[in-house]
Amino acid sequence: MANITLEVSDGTTARAFEAAPDGARAAPGLILFQEAFGVNAHIRDVAGRFAGQGYVVVAPEMFHRTADPGFEGSYTDFDDVRPHVAALTPEGISADAEAAYRYLSHHPAVDPDRIAAIGYCMGGRCVWIANAAQPLQAGVSYYGGGIAPGLLGRARLLNAPQLFFWAGKDRHIKAEHRRAIADALDAADRPYVSVEMSSADHGFFCDARPAYHPDAAAESWALTLEFLRRNLS
16 A cells, blocks of 8 residues: 555645555456545555455545645534635646556556546545546446536446445435436436435545444445455456
8 A cells, every 4th residue: 555646637746545455466446536535544544455356546636736735634624624615626626637547548557448437525536537538347326416416418428337325324325316417327328326325414424424324334335345356246
């Protein structure tokens, strides 16, 4: 596990966290998009968990244009991260996704034909944008806010099947937003799977947040691994 530097097409550079299994050869690659709180201990732990499953993982720091390298926000102070979230544009996300994809596709331990993306919260929106711009084989989005309504037009551009996890008690992402995403994907005839964890709230996968829901986290982890396995085999 180590920090690396990604060269982005807009002339910026982004620090990223890399995790890989020992002795990996022709392994699948995985772009891991952070929550709004940075590439923090939780995201690094998730990267390590996927590396333990055989993936070469890269988690780019999405706030590299507005924050110092290594920035981490507090789960109890969203005002600290709000300016960075607000400054993040679809164009910037797409450029960062391209940089991470390019890094993995040229990685000596990665099979360039088996690259996927996964993201949580803000990162779930990043997966949607990345899937529309890069030739991924799979995308996984956990409670990704901000897709509907502004980014629905990208549904027809999705390159790979996408798995969505939603939280039934989520007050941030409304049911009509989830329906709008499904409707857009249906209209575009793009493959997807949508799963609602009815008893969980936004952020249920993160064991460092009060919303952590162990059962929903365990179930979504198992479904995620199977979805990635099938689409990257």
